[in-house]
Amino acid sequence: MAYIQDRRADVGELLSGTFTEIAGIKRELALYFGAFLIAGLAVDFVGALRGLTGTAAFFGYFAGQYYLYRAVLAKAGIIYDPSFKVFSLFFMAMFLSLPILFGLNFFFIPGILLAAKWVMAPTFLVAEEMNMFEAIGASWRASSGNTLALSVVFAVLTIIWFFIFGIGGNLLGGLGNAAARAAGGSGAPNAFGWLLVHTLPVLFMGLSVSAYRALSDSENDYVSVFE
Numbered sequence: 001m002a003y004i005q006d007r008r009a010d011v012g013e014l015l016s017g018t019f020t021e022i023a024g025i026k027r028e029l030a031l032y033f034g035a036f037l038i039a040g041l042a043v044d045f046v047g048a049l050r051g052l053t054g055t056a057a058f059f060g061y062f063a064g065q066y067y068l069y070r071a072v073l074a075k076a077g078i079i080y081d082p083s084f085k086v087f088s089l090f091f092m093a094m095f096l097s098l099p100i101l102f103g104l105n106f107f108f109i110p111g112i113l114l115a116a117k118w119v120m121a122p123t124f125l126v127a128e129e130m131n132m133f134e135a136i137g138a139s140w141r142a143s144s145g146n147t148l149a150l151s152v153v154f155a156v157l158t159i160i161w162f163f164i165f166g167i168g169g170n171l172l173g174g175l176g177n178a179a180a181r182a183a184g185g186s187g188a189p190n191a192f193g194w195l196l197v198h199t200l201p202v203l204f205m206g207l208s209v210s211a212y213r214a215l216s217d218s219e220n221d222y223v224s225v226f227e
Contacts, residue, residue, distance in 0.1 A: 009214035014153045017210030021072050028071040032064045033195055040191030062090045069126040072209050081129040092132040116150035117143045123212040142215045157203045165196045
């Protein structure tokens with residue numbers, strides 16, 4: 001029996017849900033951003049660690065994202081699979097990034113549409129007993145009829161991030177450079193820049209979970225098959 005999505009979520013519901021989910025994991029977010037701040041400071045002030053720290057931060061990003069997804073889903077009581085899926089999350093990101101980036105370079109809008117269709121995939125992967133391909137398919141189906149709303153929220157969050165990055169970059173960059181000069185260095189853009197860069201995936205994580213909670217109804221889906 002084919003899956004038919006009959007649930008709907010508007011832009012306001014998804015947007016407010018995004019920030020509600022993020023606000024629920026303040027301690028975990030402090031640890032997440034704290035770790036990247038330390039890594040950035042290591043890169044800025046200990047040049048010999050630049051390559052090693054950069055590599056560790058790249059892979060640490062996926063571990064950190066998995067940690068945040070687990071934290072927010074656990075607080076909501078919607079983790080149905082305790083399996084460790086950091087590597088699956090990594091391969092999913094690599095797999096989906098290519099078509100999304102291609103779409104963004106092709107008049108931009110196709111990339112937003114694809115990102116909106118797949119935004120719930122990480123949540124499906126972490127929360128449920130699915131592999132990465134099943135999670136990608138589940139996200140595509142669950143977004144049916146809600147692609148426009150998801151796309152609008154995705155675009156709004158990106159715009160918000162641009163403002164955060166622009167304003168925060170000037171403020172934190174100035175503070176970082178002043179601190180570095182006081183310590184005898186030439187500047188410290190990485191430590192604070194990394195914090196601002198990592199704000200965007202946190203926003204998308206909030207949207208992913210918010211959309212999942214609004215549009216996914218796994219328990220009722222199984223029941224509806226037999227009705």
